[in-house]
Amino acid sequence: MSARSLLVALVAAIVAIAFADSSIVVLGLPQLYTRFETSITGVSWVVTSYNAAVAVTALALVFLVHRFRPRFVFGAGVLLFLAATIACAVAQSLWFLIAARSVQGAGAGLLLAGALPLASARVWTLAGTFGAALGPALGGVLTQLFDWRAIFVAQAPVAAAGLYAAFRSEDETTAREGWRPSLARTLPANACIGLVFGALVGALFLAVLLVIVAWQYSPIGGALIVSVLPAAALAARTLASRLPGLAAISGGAALLGAGLVALALLPSASVVIAMCALALCGAGLGLAVPGLSNAALDPGAGLTRSGTLTIGIRHLGLVAAIASIAPLLASDLPPAGDRAQLKATQVLLDAPIGITDKVPIAVDLRGAFDKAKDGEIPDLAEPFDARGARSDAKLAAARDDLVAAIEESITRAFRPDFFLAAGFGAAAALLAALVRRRLVT
Amino acid sequence: MRVLAALFLAAAVLVGVEFAKGAAHTGDVHLADPCQARPFQGDVLQRVVLAGLDHAACRLHTSREELVLSLGTTSKRKEAALRAGLLRAVDEAERRGEIPGLLAGPIRELIRTAPINKLISGGISLADLFGP
Numbered sequence: 379m380s381a382r383s384l385l386v387a388l389v390a391a392i393v394a395i396a397f398a399d400s401s402i403v404v405l406g407l408p409q410l411y412t413r414f415e416t417s418i419t420g421v422s423w424v425v426t427s428y429n430a431a432v433a434v435t436a437l438a439l440v441f442l443v444h445r446f447r448p449r450f451v452f453g454a455g456v457l458l459f460l461a462a463t464i465a466c467a468v469a470q471s472l473w474f475l476i477a478a479r480s481v482q483g484a485g486a487g488l489l490l491a492g493a494l495p496l497a498s499a500r501v502w503t504l505a506g507t508f509g510a511a512l513g514p515a516l517g518g519v520l521t522q523l524f525d526w527r528a529i530f531v532a533q534a535p536v537a538a539a540g541l542y543a544a545f546r547s548e549d550e551t552t553a554r555e556g557w558r559p560s561l562a563r564t565l566p567a568n569a570c571i572g573l574v575f576g577a578l579v580g581a582l583f584l585a586v587l588l589v590i591v592a593w594q595y596s597p598i599g600g601a602l603i604v605s606v607l608p609a610a611a612l613a614a615r616t617l618a619s620r621l622p623g624l625a626a627i628s629g630g631a632a633l634l635g636a637g638l639v640a641l642a643l644l645p646s647a648s649v650v651i652a653m654c655a656l657a658l659c660g661a662g663l664g665l666a667v668p669g670l671s672n673a674a675l676d677p678g679a680g681l682t683r684s685g686t687l688t689i690g691i692r693h694l695g696l697v698a699a700i701a702s703i704a705p706l707l708a709s710d711l712p713p714a715g716d717r718a719q720l721k722a723t724q725v726l727l728d729a730p731i732g733i734t735d736k737v738p739i740a741v742d743l744r745g746a747f748d749k750a751k752d753g754e755i756p757d758l759a760e761p762f763d764a765r766g767a768r769s770d771a772k773l774a775a776a777r778d779d780l781v782a783a784i785e786e787s788i789t790r791a792f793r794p795d796f797f798l799a800a801g802f803g804a805a806a807a808l809l810a811a812l813v814r815r816r817l818v819t
Numbered sequence: 820m821r822v823l824a825a826l827f828l829a830a831a832v833l834v835g836v837e838f839a840k841g842a843a844h845t846g847d848v849h850l851a852d853p854c855q856a857r858p859f860q861g862d863v864l865q866r867v868v869l870a871g872l873d874h875a876a877c878r879l880h881t882s883r884e885e886l887v888l889s890l891g892t893t894s895k896r897k898e899a900a901l902r903a904g905l906l907r908a909v910d911e912a913e914r915r916g917e918i919p920g921l922l923a924g925p926i927r928e929l930i931r932t933a934p935i936n937k938l939i940s941g942g943i944s945l946a947d948l949f950g951p
Contacts, residue, residue, distance in 0.1 A: 617822055617823075621820065621823060622820075625820060625823060629823045629827075632827075633823075633826055633827065633830065636827065636830035636834075637830065639830075639834065640830060640833045640834055640837065643834060643837040643838070643842040643845075644837065644842070644845070645837050645838075645840040645841045645842040645845050646840065646841075646845065648840075651833065651836070651837060651840075654829075654833050655833060658826065658829065658830050658833070661826055665823070714846070717846060717848050718846075719888060720848050720850065720882070720884045720885065720888070721846075721848045723884040723887055723888055724848070724850060724884050727869065727872075727883065727884065727887065730860065730861070732861070732862075732865065733861065733862075733864055733865040733868050733869070737868070737887065737890075740887045740888065740890075741887065741888075741890050741891055743888070744888050744891055745891070786845055786846045787846040787848070788846075789845065789846065790845045790846025790847075791846070793845075
């Protein structure tokens with residue numbers, strides 16, 4: 379590998395990590411939820427703060443980035459990112475973690491803007507796609523094998539390597555592109571990208587919470603389930619190049635929306651159906667994003683400035699979606715928990731087990747629900763095991779029916795939120811159809 | 820374009836499968852009206868306790884499930900409703916011939932005097948029926 383290729387690879391790696399950070403921590407959220415004894419809205423700020431900081435930094439940089447050498451912007455960003463990543467790894471409180479994530483996001487905004495001329499648009503886009511897609515899976519593996527801090531510990535060496543690349547890279551002479559005020563023609567593509575990434579919140583943030591908190595899968599199990607999305611996205615990229623531009627973009631956004639509708643309509647805690655829906659979401663993403671990225675990264679408007687704008691808009695889309703979805707979910711879960719208790723009690727009272735078991739277990743249910751956090755399935759093993767569920771098949775069957783009833787109730791609580799995310803996808807498809815002349819040449 | 824159409828068809832089929840599996844009613848809770856008579860399964864003791872819970876819930880204008888979930892806290896009104904509900908259930912069981920008349924009297928006395936939690940959990944034995 380040549381020295382130039384090595385440097386490009388290191389730049390691509392840190393770009394992938396910076397994009398992955400939008401979602402890498404999602405599979406660690408349940409641990410953070412417990413560790414910091416916070417709410418769903420509180421823990422969602424760990425995701426929101428990063429994306430908001432990237433958006434604000436990048437959008438501010440649109441007006442300034444043409445004045446600076448890319449190496450300087452990239453190097454400053456990596457340094458800030460590295461320092462904040464280490465701060466995240468050692469955070470002892472939720473608010474410190476959120477503050478560190480904000481600084482990490484500011485660093486990411488800088489490094490992503492500076493990286494575009496140092497790598498190439500193609501390498502940058504590919505690294506970003508890989509990073510965003512693999513983020514949740516990587517986060518899940520690290521969380522389960524170690525704990526949530528490992529997500530940040532693992533990033534530090536990559537950031538350090540990025541710093542080396544910043545020192546050793548040579549500026550491309552075309553990178554100092556001056557002020558070209560013609561970004562307006564990239565706005566339609568960027569608006570669609572923002573809406574697509576807003577829809578992606580449903581497929582990543584919501585689906586991960588559902589699978590891990592509500593269905594009680596491990597982080598690695600959750601990562602495996604959610605990984606069907608990036609796999610489908612990568613498979614669909616080859617199809618995107620064979621379709622007419624508008625069909626890929628509008629059709630892809632509509633397919634992403636359709637996948638989210640399927641997630642909204644989950645009839646039970648069915649992993650198979652969820653994975654099929656996530657595959658549709660991934661396919662939609664893989665179809666829509668390449669064409670939108672090509673339209674948004676316009677060399678005629680200044681590659682660095684247009685790239686910086688698209689970074690800002692993508693993350694703004696993520697923030698807008700999380701900001702609207704997280705409070706909605708937080709308000710839906712407590713009544714869902716009440717319905718789950720009633721349904722579980724009904725199942726228990728109708729179960730073919732002795733009365734000396736069912737009423738005491740039903741009373742214990744109330745205590746178990748009170749201890750469980752919003753959206754979590756309460757720990758029902760103890761009331762059943764205390765009455766011999768491990769050796770009594772009927773009691774074990776009653777426990778399983780009860781857990782299934784509770785999971786259904788909690789799954790239903792996610793329905794409005796998945797529909798809201800689907801709305802972002804539908805809006806992207808509609809906007810793409812309306813502004814088609816601006817998207818495809 | 821055919822592949823894109825196939826993907827949309829797959830999405831439609833998936834949604835159809837979800838509705839076939841009950842997506843329209845996922846998580847719905849339909850609690851039975853406790854004031855309407857219904858059959859119960861299990862032994863006599865279980866049928867009496869479940870019927871008693873129904874009668875008490877009807878009296879308290881709530882559901883059987885909500886009543887059971889509230890058993891962690893007691894009130895005189897709730898206790899009175901539970902004892903009245905169980906007494907009525909015993910009367911009905913005696914009329915059906917499920918409880919012999921000889922035992923019905925002591926059972927009624929037990930319902931009037933035993934701790935309510937023990938009654939509801941079915942923790943009654945022959946020793947309880949015939950006293951110390």
